[in-house]
Amino acid sequence: MTFHRLESADDPRVSDYTQLTDVHLRKLREPAEGMYIAESSRVLRRALAAGHRPRSFFLAEKWLEDLSDIFAQYPDVPVYIGSAALLEEITGFHLHRGAMAAMQRPEPVPLPELLAGARRVAVLEDIVDHTNVGAIFRSAAALGIDAVLVSPRCGDPLYRRSVRVSMGTVFQVPWARLEDWPGDLQVLRGQGFTVAAMELTDDAVDLDDLAARRPEKLALVLGTEGAGMSPETLAAVDLAVKIPMRAGVDSLNVAAASAVAFWELRPRE
Numbered sequence: 627m628t629f630h631r632l633e634s635a636d637d638p639r640v641s642d643y644t645q646l647t648d649v650h651l652r653k654l655r656e657p658a659e660g661m662y663i664a665e666s667s668r669v670l671r672r673a674l675a676a677g678h679r680p681r682s683f684f685l686a687e688k689w690l691e692d693l694s695d696i697f698a699q700y701p702d703v704p705v706y707i708g709s710a711a712l713l714e715e716i717t718g719f720h721l722h723r724g725a726m727a728a729m730q731r732p733e734p735v736p737l738p739e740l741l742a743g744a745r746r747v748a749v750l751e752d753i754v755d756h757t758n759v760g761a762i763f764r765s766a767a768a769l770g771i772d773a774v775l776v777s778p779r780c781g782d783p784l785y786r787r788s789v790r791v792s793m794g795t796v797f798q799v800p801w802a803r804l805e806d807w808p809g810d811l812q813v814l815r816g817q818g819f820t821v822a823a824m825e826l827t828d829d830a831v832d833l834d835d836l837a838a839r840r841p842e843k844l845a846l847v848l849g850t851e852g853a854g855m856s857p858e859t860l861a862a863v864d865l866a867v868k869i870p871m872r873a874g875v876d877s878l879n880v881a882a883a884s885a886v887a888f889w890e891l892r893p894r895e
Contacts, residue, residue, distance in 0.1 A: 628701070632708035635715040640706050642728035643684050646786060647718035649756075653782055660731050662784035664794075667692060667724035672794030674699075678729045685725035686710050693725055723790075731784060737775075737810070740802050741817050744772035745843050745893050749804075749811070749821075751859055752779045752850035753880060759783055760791025761881035762848065767795035769888035774801040775810070775845075808862040811847070815864070819845040823863040824883060825855040826876070830866035837890050846887055848880055 632640065642661060645651055656662050661681060664673045667689070674680065674696065683697065683705040690697075690707070697705055713721045741747070748771050753759055759781045766774055774783070780803070781788060783796050804810040814821050820841040847863060849855035860866065869878065869886055878886070 628704045630704055630706050632706055632712055632716075635712060637706075639704070640682075640684060640716055642681060643717050643726065645718055649785075653785065656785070657731070657782065661728050662731055662782075662789070663786045664727045664729050665723055665786050665790050666726075669789055669794040670725055670727045671696070672797050673727070673729050673789075676797035678732055678797065681728040681730055682706060683725055683727050684713070686713060686721065689724050735800055735802055737802055737804075737813060738817075740773045740775075740800050741814070741819075746771050746888070746891070747773045747775060747814065747819065747845040748884065748888070749775045749777075749814075749845055749847040750780045751777045751807070751847060751855060753848065754779070754781050755851055756781045756785045756787040757791050758851065758879070758881045759785075760788040760796065762884045763788070763792040763796040763799055763801075765881070765885040765888055767792075767798045769885065770892045771799060771888055774799055776801065776803050777807045778803065778805065779807075808856070808859040811845075811859070811862045814845045817843070819843045820865075821845045821847065821863045822865050822867045823847045823849070823855050823860055824868070824887060825849060825860060825866045826868050827860065827866040830868040833867055833869050833887060833890050836865075836867050837894075840894055841891075842893075844891055846884075846891065848884055851880055 664670045680700055680703050682703060685707060687707050748766050763783060783801055789796055811821055822836060822844060824846060847859060869883060
């Protein structure tokens with residue numbers, strides 16, 4: 627095993643871990659460099675279990691024993707060790723969730739392959755809050771969603787916060803970033819999916835009414851925070867669906883709404 631003790635925050639060997647709190651920079655840099663950050667021992671283990679390849683490990687010395695089995699499995703992957711203060715200087719925040727790893731991004735799955743055999747698909751339009759993206763993936767994994775598609779401007783599911791909030795379940799649910807939006811919704815329709823938008827429109831049907839129809843294949847589109855679904859997307863879907871509300875509440879947070887909808891619209895045998 628290759629252990630390296632860090633002495634300086636300017637060490638070029640740990641450039642993958644610099645400025646992790648700069649969201650704008652990391653959103654541009656990580657996909658371009660073909661990497662992402664797995665934060666916490668649990669998330670790291672789930673990434674490796676999903677077959678993702680580590681570029682390096684990054685941790686305080688006290689976590690060495692806890693991850694010794696992992697290091698033994700990847701003897702050629704460098705392990706960078708430093709004091710808590712030095713690691714914080716490098717990353718921009720206090721590292722208190724165990725270890726980190728810089729991981730190689732997996733190759734994108736072609737859309738036809740992703741949809742093969744799928745019955746329930748979630749589509750995220752321009753959801754920019756990475757906490758919401760991670761929470762939606764966690765619900766998708768727990769409630770039987772077969773694949774997730776994200777629009778070109780949607781937050782990165784492999785951004786550190788998304789991965790952490792999803793508790794690593796983002797590695798369990800196949801996903802792809804669409805290139806032609808909302809044109810790619812026609813691909814779903816061509817594959818036999820009913821495409822439904824979660825949106826409060828005048829003609830939206832109640833969630834339980836859509837569930838009663840028992841669609842064989844359903845794609846549920848979730849719109850961006852605040853502004854909701856774009857007119858172009860609403861024009862491209864088959865119908866709109868809403869969750870009936872009580873007590874004067876007009877809507878739920880998109881992550882909470884996704885969990886309700888995923889459960890109610892699950893396939894019924």
